[in-house]
Each structure stands twice: as C-alpha cells, then as structure tokens.
Amino acid sequence: xxxxxxxxxxxxxxxxxxxxxxxxxxxxxxxxxxxxxxxxxxxxxxxxxxxxxxxxxxxxxxxxxxxxxxxxxxxxxxxxxxxxxxxxxxxxxxxxxxxxxxxxxxxxxxxxxxxxxxxxxxxxxxxxxxxxxxxxxxxxxxxxxxxxxxxxxxxxxxxxxxxxxxxxxxxxxxxxxxxxxxxxxxxxxxxxxxxxxxxxxxxxxxxxxxxxxxxxxxxxxxxxxxxxxxxxxxxxxxxxxxxxxxxxxxxxxxxxxxxxxxxxxxxxxxxxxxxxxxxxxxxxxxxxxxxxxxxxxxxxxxxxx
Numbered sequence: 188x189x190x191x192x193x194x195x196x197x198x199x200x201x202x203x204x205x206x207x208x209x210x211x212x213x214x215x216x217x218x219x220x221x222x223x224x225x226x227x228x229x230x231x232x233x234x235x236x237x238x239x240x241x242x243x244x245x246x247x248x249x250x251x252x253x254x255x256x257x258x259x260x261x262x263x264x265x266x267x268x269x270x271x272x273x274x275x276x277x278x279x280x281x282x283x284x285x286x287x288x289x290x291x292x293x294x295x296x297x298x299x300x301x302x303x304x305x306x307x308x309x310x311x312x313x314x315x316x317x318x319x320x321x322x323x324x325x326x327x328x329x330x331x332x333x334x335x336x337x338x339x340x341x342x343x344x345x346x347x348x349x350x351x352x353x354x355x356x357x358x359x360x361x362x363x364x365x366x367x368x369x370x371x372x373x374x375x376x377x378x379x380x381x382x383x384x385x386x387x388x389x390x391x392x393x394x395x396x397x398x399x400x401x402x403x404x405x406x407x408x409x410x411x412x413x414x415x416x417x418x419x420x421x422x423x424x425x426x427x428x429x430x431x432x433x434x435x436x437x438x439x440x441x442x443x444x445x446x447x448x449x450x451x452x453x454x455x456x457x458x459x460x461x462x463x464x465x466x467x468x469x470x471x472x473x474x475x476x477x478x479x480x481x482x483x484x485x486x487x488x489x490x491x492x
Contacts (some may be wrong), residue, residue, distance in 0.1 A: 189332060190286065193249055194259070199390065203251075205265075215404045221385035225230050228456050234474075234475070247416070252482060253409055260385055268273060268448070276290060278290060278347060278374065278378060279347065279378075280342060280347055280348060280349060280378065281346070281347060282345070282346055282347075282417055282421045283344070283345055283346075283347060284342060284343070284344050284421070284425060285336060285343040285344070285345060286331060286337070287333065287336060287337045291373060292333070292371055293378055293475050294370050294371075294372055294473065295372070296326060296329050296330060296333065297347065297370045297371040298369070298372075298379060298382075299327070299329050299345070299379035299380060299383050299404075300322060300325045300326050301362045301363055301366065301369060301402055302315075302380065302381075302382070302383060302404050302405075302407075303316075303329070303365035303383075303402070304320050304322075304325065304362075304364065304477070305360070305362065305363060305406070305407050306404045306407075307320065307390060307466050308320070308327050308466075309360070309365055310407070311386060311465065311466055312404075312439070312442075312466070313439050313462075313463045313464070313465060313466060314402075314404070314466075314470055315328070316466070317464060317466050318466055320361040320363060320364070320458055322363075329346070332385055332402065338402065339388065339429070340387070340388050340389075340390070341385055341386065341387055341388060342385060342386040342388065342422070342425045342426075342429070343383070343385045343402075344383070344384050344386075344421050344422055344425065345380050345382065345383045346380070346381045346382035346383070346405075346409075346414045346417065346418055347372070347379070347380060347381065348378070348379065348380075348381035348412075348414070349376055349377065349378060349410050350371055350376070350378065351376060351377070351378035352409065352412075353408040353409065354408060354409065354410060354411070355407060355408050360407055360408060363435050366372055367419065369408070379406075379408075380406070381405065381406045381408070381412075381414055381467075382405040382406060382409065382414045382415065383402060383403075383404055383418075384400065384401075384402060384403040384404075384416050384418045384419065384422050385400075385401050385402040385403075386400055386422050386425060386434075387399040387400075387428055388400070388429055388431060389402055394428065394433070396430060396431055396432050396433050396467035397431060397433045397434075397435070398429070398431035398433070398435075399434070399435050399436065400419075400422065400433050400434060400435070400436035401436075403415070403418070403419075403436070403456050405418075416449075416451060419451060423479075423481055423484070426481060427481055432455055432480060432481040432482045433478070433480065433481075434478070434479045434481065435456075435476060435477065435478050435479075436448070436476070436477050437459075437462075437474050437476045437477070438474070438475060438477075439462075439463075439472050439473070439474055439475075440472065440473040440474065440475050449477075450478045452479055452484075453455050453477035453478065453479045454478050454480075455475065455476075455477055456475075456476045456478050457475070457476060458474065459473065459475075459476065461472045461473065462474035
C-alpha cells in the first residue's frame with residue numbers, strides 16, 4: 188500500500204469515510220503524484236490493468252479485489268472494514284453515523300425535526316428556532332446539515348431505540364406540527380430515532396484541529412438511558428478520526444446540561460451574556476461555553492470506542 192498516502196492524517200494512518208458506493212479519503216498516488224480528493228485511487232501498474240493509463244476511482248467491489256490480491260497490512264484492512272460497513276448501514280438499535288446514503292433518510296429527518304421541535308416546545312431549549320415552528324423550515328435546515336456530511340464538513344450521529352422502550356406514553360407527549368404519531372422507522376420491531384448530535388468541522392488552516400458540537404437533542408420519550416453520553420462518546424471518536432481534538436460546545440445557563448457536561452470531562456470556559464432569545468417568553472438568555480481536549484484521552488487510552 189506504499190502507493191497510497193493520506194494527506195490529512197497527521198498520525199500517518201489513513202482516515203476514510205464512505206459516501207455512496209465509493210470509499211472516500213484524500214489520497215495521493217506516489218508513483219504518478221496524481222491527487223484525487225474524495226476517493227481511494229490505485230495506480231494501473233499495481234492492478235495489472237494495461238488498458239488504464241491513469242489513476243482510477245474504484246467502487247467497492249473492485250476495491251475488495253485489490254485488497255484480496257495485494258496482501259495489504261492487517262491494520263489497514265481492519266481500518267477499512269467498519270468504514271465499508273457504514274455505506275451499507277442497516278438501521279438497528281444503537282448509535283449510527285449518518286451519510287447521504289443512509290436508508291430511510293426522509294423518516295430519519297422527520298424524526299429528528301420532531302425531537303428538535305419537542306425540545307423547543309416542551310423543554311424550552313434555545314435551539315435556532317422560535318415558536319410558532321415551521322416543519323418545512325426545520326426540515327430543510329436538517330437536510331442541509333446532512334448534505335454537509337458529503338463534503339466532510341460535518342458529522343451527524345443518531346441513536347435508534349425500540350418504540351416499545353418509550354418511557355412516556357404517546358397520550359402524554361404528542362409530536363409537534365399536528366402529527367398524529369411520532370415517526371417510526373420501517374421494520375420489526377418498530378424502531379425510532381431517540382437522539383441526535385452533530386459535529387461541525389470548520390475549514391481553517393490555523394486551526395484544522397478544532398470542531399464545534401451542535402444540535403444535541405435527546406427525545407423526551409427516551410430520557411435517562413445514557414443516550415446523551417453515548418452520543419457524545421461516539422462524537423468524540425469521530426472527532427479524533429477526523430483529526431479534531433479541540434472541541435467546544437455551549438448550553439443555556441441554568442439548564443441541567445450545564446451540570447452534566449463537567450461530569451463528562453468538559454471544562455467550563457465562561458458565560459456570554461444575552462446570547463439568545465428564549466423560546467418560552469422572549470427573554471434574553473445567557474450561554475455558557477465548554478471545552479474539551481481529546482489529546483489526553485488518546486494518550487491515556489481512556490477514550491471510549
């Protein structure tokens with residue numbers, strides 16, 4: 188695998204993510220120095236294909252044959268295995284990283300919008316929108332966030348739980364926008380989105396190691412199950428895989444989250460006065476910011492996979 192070089196991995200390990208039918212990364216063919224941003228490439232001489240005269244993008248099936256035919260280092264094959272599975276992700280109970288090829292995207296986005304809306308309406312969370320809420324506006328917002336995953340400028344992670352594990356009966360907590368029931372994924376047993384969080388990966392030559400945690404919501408139907416901490420743990424894992432160790436997040440002063448984040452290793456930085464408008468009564472609310480350094484976790488081996 189000497190002819191493949193990752194350009195953005197400071198630890199000399201290939202980072203990759205799957206988007207559609209291709210395995211994605213930023214790699215360089217050392218033999219002809221041809222750069223292909225977004226896909227793994229292989230030099231034609233390496234695959235004994237005289238008809239190809241330049242670097243070629245390989246779909247999964249061809250890449251599997253290359254892997255099997257060239258005895259690649261085991262650590263590389265291990266790194267590829269979970270990434271390849273991500274493109275053909277089946278929606279099961281647990282934590283999932285969303286891509287533009289994730290199945291049932293429409294239902295997932297509707298579910299996320301309903302969770303987002305319920306946090307605003309029932310918990311009075313200051314989260315971008317103010318009542319009266321517009322489903323179309325919120326849906327397009329989340330559709331845009333999901334699209335950012337294709338350019339590797341954002342990571343979106345969701346939690347999926349069984350409908351039967353809800354803690355609050357449907358009769359007590361109705362979804363927003365007049366929906367008769369909460370959106371449910373196809374399959375048996377019935378599954379639904381129970382939480383979501385995203386990680387913004389801003390482009391910065393002076394701070395390529397920074398990232399911002401955003402859009403962190405847990406469904407009111409699935410609280411007190413450690414879904415939030417599990418989502419954050421997965422988010423930190425994704426941040427490290429993208430070379431982002433300097434993370435920041437914010438929450439409104441006086442909320443329960445303000446006390447939870449320090450228990451999860453987040454350091455309190457300070458408060459921004461009059462940061463945003465309350466969706467409950469229109470008052471100006473203060474926002475508190477937190478910071479976390481993932482380098483120490485990586486060195487101590489205490490990072491959770």
